[in-house]
Amino acid sequence: MKTKRLLLHICCAPDATVAFQKLKERFTVEGYFYNPNIFPETEYRKRLSFARTLARVWDFPLNEGEYDCENWMGLTRGYEKEPEGGQRCRLCIAKNLRRTAVLAKALGFGWYSTSLFTSRMKDLRMIEVIGYRIGREVKISFFYEPFRREGGFDQSVRYSRELGLYRQTYCGCPYSLPLDDSNGQPGSTQVG
Numbered sequence: 001m002k003t004k005r006l007l008l009h010i011c012c013a014p015d016a017t018v019a020f021q022k023l024k025e026r027f028t029v030e031g032y033f034y035n036p037n038i039f040p041e042t043e044y045r046k047r048l049s050f051a052r053t054l055a056r057v058w059d060f061p062l063n064e065g066e067y068d069c070e071n072w073m074g075l076t077r078g079y080e081k082e083p084e085g086g087q088r089c090r091l092c093i094a095k096n097l098r099r100t101a102v103l104a105k106a107l108g109f110g111w112y113s114t115s116l117f118t119s120r121m122k123d124l125r126m127i128e129v130i131g132y133r134i135g136r137e138v139k140i141s142f143f144y145e146p147f148r149r150e151g152g153f154d155q156s157v158r159y160s161r162e163l164g165l166y167r168q169t170y171c172g173c174p175y176s177l178p179l180d181d182s183n184g185q186p187g188s189t190q191v192g
């Protein structure tokens with residue numbers, strides 16, 4: 001067992017696969033599923049259940065946050081039309097990382113990180129800046145590694161296939177849902 005302990009924010013099970021495998025070489029890792037941005041709740045429950053599956057099969061502890069989606073909607077009000085990667089995402093990611101950092105600190109972890117670094121669609125630099133800033137504010141070390149690089153994303157797809165993990169087709173919030181002809185709402189499609 002490694003002496004350094006890290007709490008990994010898990011955005012979804014597929015992204016957590018590669019992140020966990022890389023991090024466990026250096027840290028004792030626990031997961032934290034906190035994603036109030038995911039909508040609707042059935043989708044949230046589905047992603048959570050596959051995070052539980054991954055934790056059980058790979059034998060690591062999984063901490064679970066609450067589903068405070070209403071609070072999230074209030075936080076991002078006024079930014080509904082922002083493109084992905086814009087200010088809404090900045091607020092969303094900061095909320096999830098701050099909660100992870102605070103819990104990590106309370107539980108005595110020295111480090112925290114996020115599986116968002118596995119996603120092909122995310123702005124790595126944005127997450128890195130947010131992660132370090134919150135780490136300084138909460139007084140806990142943030143671990144940055146672009147898990148998706150050097151074949152990391154493709155490996156996450158292979159792991160997901162082997163383990164039968166669900167891979168979603170959109171990022172999570174209502175504004176990232178794929179275009180639905182029935183209601184005419186704009187959205188985007190995002191995998192991993």
Ligand code: SF4
Nearest residue numbers: 089092171172173176
């Ligand atoms: S698109 Fe994704 S990162 Fe951006 S606000 Fe929605 S759930 Fe959060």
